[in-house]
Amino acid sequence: MTAYNVFPITGLPEITAGADLATMLLATGVRLADGDILLVTSKVISKAEGRVLHATDREAAIDAETVRVVARRGPTRIVENRQGLVMAAAGVDASNTPPGTVLLLPENPDGSARALRRQLRELTGLNLAVVITDTFGRPWRNGLTDVAIGAAGIPVLHDHRGHVDSHGNALEVTVTATADELAAAADLAKGKTSGAPVAVIRGLAHLVADDDGDGARPLIRPADQDMFRLGTSEAIREAVTTRRTVREFTSQLVDPAAVRRAVAAAVTAPAPHHTTPWRFVLVETQQARTQLLDAMLAAWQRDLAHLDGWDEARIAGRTRRGDVLRNAPCLVVPCVVMDGSHAYPDSRRAAAEREMFVVAMGAAVQNFLVTLAGEHLGSAWVSSTMFCRDSVREVLALPPDWDPMGAVAVGHPARPAPPRPPRDPEQFITTR
Structure with a gap:
């Protein structure tokens, strides 16, 4: 068993287009350590990358970000968006943004995670991992939780197949979504309304890799393996x-x-x-x-x-x-x-x-x-x-x-x- 700590980074100002997020994070006075994992809410990445759209018609914005409608019930749509994510409303968000605007997800969440990791390494010399998170609903379960939509410096899946459990039973199908587990843990520290869009998980340095890795793409189930691809x-x-x-x-x-x-x-x-x-x-x-x-x-x-x-x-x-x-x-x-x-x-x-x-x-x-x-x-x-x-x-x-x-x-x-x-x-x- 491994003990770890989760704490929010507070004191970030409002993020605007073109913001140097790495510098602003360090300016809060947070003391990062080698092997830390930063969990960053996608909204601040979107704002820094100028993914704010002036649109009074949110539905039109959802249409533009959608490549496939998975299910529709009244005004609610579950869709596959241009990033390959299956989620409500294509990730288009009208909260935490000025009236008359909507936030789109980062164009390339894995690319955004790699860029932020690289900038932090250049500024601190530390080997860190970065996970970009967003809030998802889940089939068959009520309530929302944060999951990983972009990652750098950490394997997002942990394959247990071929190992045995504590009773000696062979594990045949168990693949843990490590990055999603980290995203959910960090969300407990960040909260939804606390104004702390970034959290740090410390104590899991063994998960942090030297290279950027494959990003969050392996978390997306291929269409030919998706038994619930449509409503x-x-x-x-x-x-x-x-x-x-x-x-x-x-x-x-x-x-x-x-x-x-x-x-x-x-x-x-x-x-x-x-x-x-x-x-x-x-x-x-x-x-x-x-x-x-x-x-x-x-x-x-x-x-x-x-x-x-x-x-x-x-x-x-x-x-x-x-x-x-x-x-x-x-x-x-x-x-x-x-x-x-x-x-x-x-x-x-x-x-x-x-x-x-x-x-x-x-x-x-x-x-x-x-x-x-x-x-x-x-x-x-x-x-x-x-x-x-x-x-x-x-x-x-x-x-x-x-x-x-x-x-x-x-x-x-x-x-x-x-x-x-x-x-x-x-x-x-x-x-x-």
């Missing part, structure tokens, strides 16, 4: 807008539980007359898949051969589109049933009744595809089974009232889908 509604919207038809898959197997979760979402779709007209056939065995696709291919070839202009080459080209079903790791056949439908004596109403159930099936398939996208699975909804329903029912031993509505190939995409060109919704809207 609920944002995740749904992203899955809907970024879902693309995928026709090439890797050989990686699909988690059956993920497919079943997608089916669970599918059967929440709206349906007529309080019915549940959806059925999903999971073609899980290779034998069943081969029999199904061979039967479908034969039916297609048999039907097309009777049409003028359909020679063998054209038929082969058309049926080759079904290869996506043959090559995908997982195959699902959605079916609609008309249980609970109303009977009508005339064909017009009977046709409209069927269309209602088909629309419900489409809504279910959309839920299915979007949920698969949320599971990071690709999919392709192919209409082939609708052209040979009898063959599909026979091979899969389906009840006669199960009506196959295409087939869905599911798997891990072989490559990222190209970006979808933006579509103007106004082109699809008519107002009366």
